[in-house]
Amino acid sequence: MKLNLKNNHLTKGTVLVIMALVLQSCFSAKEYSRPALSETENLYRTENLPTDSTSLADVSWQDLFTDQYLQNYIAEGLQNNMDVRIAIQQMIVAEAYAKQGKAGYLPSASIGANATHQELSENSQFGALFSGGIDTYDVTANLSWEADIWGKIKSNVKATQASYLQNVAGHQAVKTQLIASIANTYYNLLALDAQLLVTKETIATRKSGVETIKALKEAGQVTQVAVDQNIAQYNSALALQVDIETAIFKTENTLSILLGKTPQNFERTSLDSQKITQEIVLGVPTTLLRNRPDVMAAEFGLIQSFQLTNVANSSFYPSLTLTASGGLESLDIDDLFDTNSLFATIVGGITQPIFNQRKLKTQKEVALANQETALLNFKKTLLTAGNEVSNALFAYEAEVKKFEFRKNEVQALRAAEANSEELLKNGYANYLDLLTARQSALSAELNVIDSKLQQLTAIVDLYEALGGGLK
Numbered sequence: 001m002k003l004n005l006k007n008n009h010l011t012k013g014t015v016l017v018i019m020a021l022v023l024q025s026c027f028s029a030k031e032y033s034r035p036a037l038s039e040t041e042n043l044y045r046t047e048n049l050p051t052d053s054t055s056l057a058d059v060s061w062q063d064l065f066t067d068q069y070l071q072n073y074i075a076e077g078l079q080n081n082m083d084v085r086i087a088i089q090q091m092i093v094a095e096a097y098a099k100q101g102k103a104g105y106l107p108s109a110s111i112g113a114n115a116t117h118q119e120l121s122e123n124s125q126f127g128a129l130f131s132g133g134i135d136t137y138d139v140t141a142n143l144s145w146e147a148d149i150w151g152k153i154k155s156n157v158k159a160t161q162a163s164y165l166q167n168v169a170g171h172q173a174v175k176t177q178l179i180a181s182i183a184n185t186y187y188n189l190l191a192l193d194a195q196l197l198v199t200k201e202t203i204a205t206r207k208s209g210v211e212t213i214k215a216l217k218e219a220g221q222v223t224q225v226a227v228d229q230n231i232a233q234y235n236s237a238l239a240l241q242v243d244i245e246t247a248i249f250k251t252e253n254t255l256s257i258l259l260g261k262t263p264q265n266f267e268r269t270s271l272d273s274q275k276i277t278q279e280i281v282l283g284v285p286t287t288l289l290r291n292r293p294d295v296m297a298a299e300f301g302l303i304q305s306f307q308l309t310n311v312a313n314s315s316f317y318p319s320l321t322l323t324a325s326g327g328l329e330s331l332d333i334d335d336l337f338d339t340n341s342l343f344a345t346i347v348g349g350i351t352q353p354i355f356n357q358r359k360l361k362t363q364k365e366v367a368l369a370n371q372e373t374a375l376l377n378f379k380k381t382l383l384t385a386g387n388e389v390s391n392a393l394f395a396y397e398a399e400v401k402k403f404e405f406r407k408n409e410v411q412a413l414r415a416a417e418a419n420s421e422e423l424l425k426n427g428y429a430n431y432l433d434l435l436t437a438r439q440s441a442l443s444a445e446l447n448v449i450d451s452k453l454q455q456l457t458a459i460v461d462l463y464e465a466l467g468g469g470l471k
Contacts, residue, residue: 029150029151029152029154029155029307029310029313029314030306030310032158032303032306032307034299035375037379037382056462056463056466056468057291057292057463057466057467057468058291059463059468061074061179061463061468064276064459064463064468065183066275067186067269067273067274069186069266069267069268069269070182070183070186073182073186073255073259073266074178074179074182074183076259076260076261077178077179077182077258077259077260078175078178078179080259080260080261081178081258081259081260082260083174083178084171084174084175084178085260087167087170087171087174087175088171090167090170090171091164091167091168091170091171093167094163094164094166094167094168095164095167097160097163097164098160098161098163098164100160101156101157101159101160101161102157102160104148104153104156104157105148105153105157106145107143107144107145108143108144108145109141109142109143109144110141110142111139111140111141111142111327112139112140113138113139113140114136114137114138114140115135115136115137115333116135116136116137116138117133117134117135117136118133118134118135118136119133120133120134134331135331135332135333136329136330136331137329137330137331137332137333137336138327138328138329138330138336139327139328139329139336140325140326140327140328140329141325141326141327142323142324142325143323143324143325144321144322144323144324145321145322145323146319146320146321146322147319147320147321147322149317149318149319149320150313150314150317151310151314152310152311152314152315155307155308155310155311155314156307156308156311158303158307159303159304159307159308159311162300162301162303162304162307163300163304165296165300166297166300166301166304169293169294169296169297169300170293170294170297172293172296173293173294173297175293176293176464176467176468177464178258179463179464179468180460180461180463180464181258182255182258182259183456183460184457184460184461185251185254185255185258186255186268187271187274187453187456187457187460188251188453189248189251189252189255189266189268190268190269190270190271190274190453191271191449191450191452191453192244192247192248192251193248193268193270193271194270194271194272194449194452195244195446195449196241196244196245196248198442198445198446198449199237199240199241199244199442200241202237202438202442203234203237203238203241205438206230206233206234206237206438207234209230209233209234209421209434209438210227210230210231210234212421212425213226213227213230214227216424216425221424222424229432229435230435233435233438233439237442252264252265252266271449271452271453274452274456276455276456276459291466291467291468292385292465292466292467293467294381294385295378295381295382295385295467298374298377298378298381298382299378301374301377301378302371302374302375302377302378304374305367305370305371305373305374306371306374308367308370308371309364309367309368309370309371311367312360312363312364312366312367312368313364315353315360315363315364316353316360316364317352318350318351318352319350319351320348320349320350321348321349321350321351322346322347322348323345323346323347323348323349324344324345324346324347325344325345326342326343326344326345327342327343328341328342328343329341329343385465385467388461388464388465389462389465389466391461391465392458392461392462392465393458393462395454395458395461396455396458396459396462399451399454399455399458400455402451403448403451403452403455406444406447406448406451407448409444409447409448410441410444410445410448413437413440413441413444414441416437416440416441417434417437417438417440417441420433420434420437421434
């Protein structure tokens with residue numbers, strides 16, 4: 001009799017498994033594949049593209065930025081920057097959810113001990129048989145497991161993994177932005193140092209010029225107006241020095257924040273010593289899909305929404321659940337651990353949702369809308385990336401051309417300044433020619449420094465736009 005009962009249970013279990021396999025053939029979760037993107041064509045708006053996928057982004061930041069001070073600051077920032085540390089914590093949270101998603105295949109189990117006292121009514125069915133109350137003691141273990149017939153658990157696992165990878169890419173994006181910010185801030189400091197040096201030299205020249213113009217006035221060659229104009233120009237240079245020193249102070253404070261340090265002075269080299277030795281190579285547009293962190297994060301967001309759509313679709317189908325409970329139960333605590341107190345229950349069932357206040361349909365509609373939103377965000381991110389690469393490349397090429405013109409301008413204006421001063425001393429020119437030449441020469445020298453800075457900034461922007469800093 002016991003053998004037949006056992007066979008009967010096996011037969012029922014077999015039937016449930018066969019039903020599950022038959023139902024699974026009705027639906028299976030879709031596999032993600034990257035959508036065809038026409039947006040990757042002509043992203044850079046240039047014809048100077050290599051035939052392979054080699055890119056400036058493949059260059060390590062240690063190789064691109066050869067200044068030793070800058071290398072040290074970048075390494076320090078990657079270690080201590082607050083945004084990077086916040087991103088790491090967010091990544092840890094995502095990793096915890098990913099681990100939880102993987103545990104979805106496992107059964108849930110619990111165990112508990114209970115003591116129950118029940119007072120029975122004397123007029124009730126059981127009160128007439130038992131006088132007083134009933135005490136019940138039990139130690140029960142419960143086990144529940146849902147078969148992943150439709151791939152709902154598998155899709156949820158993939159969704160949590162995509163979320164984790166999205167946070168990893170987000171963390172990398174923060175690091176890439178940080179490297180670019182530290183480099184640009186450092187280059188700004190070098191440019192301000194160069195401007196301060198030029199300004200101090202100009203102040204010395206203009207101070208000497210004031211003495212010269214006073215001597216010319218005493219000789220009757222110029223009027224007091226010329227003296228006053230030269231003094232005003234001298235004080236203008238002094239005020240410019242104060243502005244530059246203030247900018248240096250604030251820029252050093254900005255660098256301190258990037259490095260996660262208190263405000264302080266930073267050692268550095270000079271603007272003239274900065275050389276870019278790496279060849280400017282973009283790589284084919286599709287490399288953005290594997291190099292640029294925000295593009296990768298956007299695609300992982302698309303993958304997550306795609307898998308959640310699978311989860312929403314699978315919710316319309318029946319779920320196969322196996323539940324088991326067992327333990328010890330007794331009316332007398334002294335007999336609780338007796339073999340006669342053992343009990344066990346096994347339940348296997350298939351549940352098909354029918355009416356549930358439209359929750360499943362709403363879940364599917366929301367999942368589909370989120371998936372379309374994620375796809376549009378992926379395309380937008382890719383277009384934005386291409387735009388940034390295009391702008392940075394064009395800006396670099398423009399600044400390289402402009403730099404030569406600026407240097408020629410400085411040479412011409414410095415010659416004009418020297419000639420005007422000589423002519424004024426000999427009475428062949430007026431003081432306004434000299435003042436104009438001096439002011440133009442100072443502006444031109446500051447413009448040369450700015451042009452050099454813009455070249456370096458464009459390289460940093462291009463490196464960031466291509467997704468550099470991964471190595």
